[in-house]
Amino acid sequence: MNRPALLLVLPLLLSAGCAATGVGPVDAVRSPEGRVEAFDQRAAQVAEAWRPGPDWRTGYVPLEGPTLLTGDPGFTPDTEAAFRSGWYREEVPIPPTRVGGEIRFTDGRLTLPLVSAAEAYRQLDQGDPLPCPGRPKRPGRPTPGGPTVEPGPDGWATSTTQTACLPLTVTGVTFGAVPVRTSRGVAQVPAWLFTIRELATPVARLAVAPTAVAAVPEPTAPARPLPDGLVAAQDLAAVDDARLTVRLGVGACDTGITPLVWERPDVVVVGGGVTRATGECVAMLKLEPVTVTLAAPLGARPVLDVFTGAPLSIAPR
Structure with a gap:
């Protein structure tokens, strides 16, 4: 958008x-x-x-991520707020087992250490929503009793609806790869794909260990x-x-x-x-x-x- x-x-x-x-x-x-x-x-x-260093052409320097959407999620105001804030809850066990994998560039391949699904989920989940007194119990419903007053980027504004403070629900997790723009062009990068009940497409968290990610040059x-x-x-x-x-x-x-x-x-x-x-x-x-x-x-x-x-x-x- x-x-x-x-x-x-x-x-x-x-x-x-x-x-x-x-x-x-x-x-x-x-x-x-x-x-x-x-x-x-x-x-x-x-x-x-x-004048970039050698990592720019030989290492892994991502130019996006590490949390990506794999398609059109069909956001509502509620689910977009939860996604941007990193609010999640899991309904399935998140496996702690590490797996192997490699990044596939157009000019070659690179094997790097990866994180487990459990580690990726800990990076993805930024905590629970703050309490929202008076907000609806379900996403998308207007607040009973008419307009409310909400803080916004330009001060306080009057609104007739509110966004529910609800997390996204993880119902499954699989291992795969997603296209990521890197210093070596678009590469297929290992990722954990979290199925979300409220979204039409999985949320991907790149699985490359932070210690293996080269820094963008100054x-x-x-x-x-x-x-x-x-x-x-x-x-x-x-x-x-x-x-x-x-x-x-x-x-x-x-x-x-x-x-x-x-x-x-x-x-x-x-x-x-x-x-x-x-x-x-x-x-x-x-x-x-x-x-x-x-x-x-x-x-x-x-x-x-x-x-x-x-x-x-x-x-x-």
């Missing part, structure tokens, strides 16, 4: 040119053509500075600040062959949001261009999904943010 999500809200008005991007109006770029030229120059610097950003009029990429919402859905971090009053991409055979750099508001604007950073089409399928190329130079991961799903 490609919806902008609020990351930061401050009770503060900013004048034009000072959107919530982490930099001030340095080297402001006013025209669309100027933004493209400034982006290309910086993207080339980011690509030249990208980026090297250009010394100069990001020119005003350019914005950073926060993460990848989706990758479909040569089409990338990127989430940009933009200001609340930014307009003319335009995705920008620079690529060469070994790396892709993404970001965006915006037109800043001329008046006052609340300091609010939003995630804006945009789509870019590459000249060639992405394959195993890293996608780097034009601001930090960091490789982008797939957003939680």
Whole structure:
């Protein structure tokens, strides 16, 4: 679901040119053509500075996970809240036995230590829901007695329904593999698949032991600040062959949001261009999904943010 999500809200008005991007109006770029030229120059610097270690090509560096959905879960507000919060309860024994397995990359295979289903479940389960006085006993039912008042990201708001604080029910667990984007492209990674009564598809928890997961390398950003009029990429919402859905971090009053991409055979750099508001604007950073089409399928190329130079991961799903 490609919806902008609020990351930061401050009770503060900013004048034009000072959107919530982490930099001030340095080297402001006013025209669309100027933004493209400034982006290309910086993207080339980011690509030249990208020097990952050997683990990037020989180890296991996941760029998403470790909890994944294997299909459309058919979320309701209740079940999505439980999934995002990690609320689970089990109705079946979770086996503690460890199994063997390997990761299958397009360029080879890698055998790594795995965790048991019981260990994976302990990582998956983040505790029980907090008590919710007055909330419905079953998910999805409106609260008797009319509207209620609920705290939200922008303060207190009136609502006619509430989300039940209920956990997801584990009714089975099997061992399998799921596709995961890694530093070596999409790989088939061992995972424990938990069947959930309330969802239409299992929840996968990657089974690779944490000690076997290589860290994403630290980026090297250009010394100069990001020119005003350019914005950073926060993460990848989706990758479909040569089409990338990127989430940009933009200001609340930014307009003319335009995705920008620079690529060469070994790396892709993404970001965006915006037109800043001329008046006052609340300091609010939003995630804006945009789509870019590459000249060639992405394959195993890293996608780097034009601001930090960091490789982008797939957003939680």
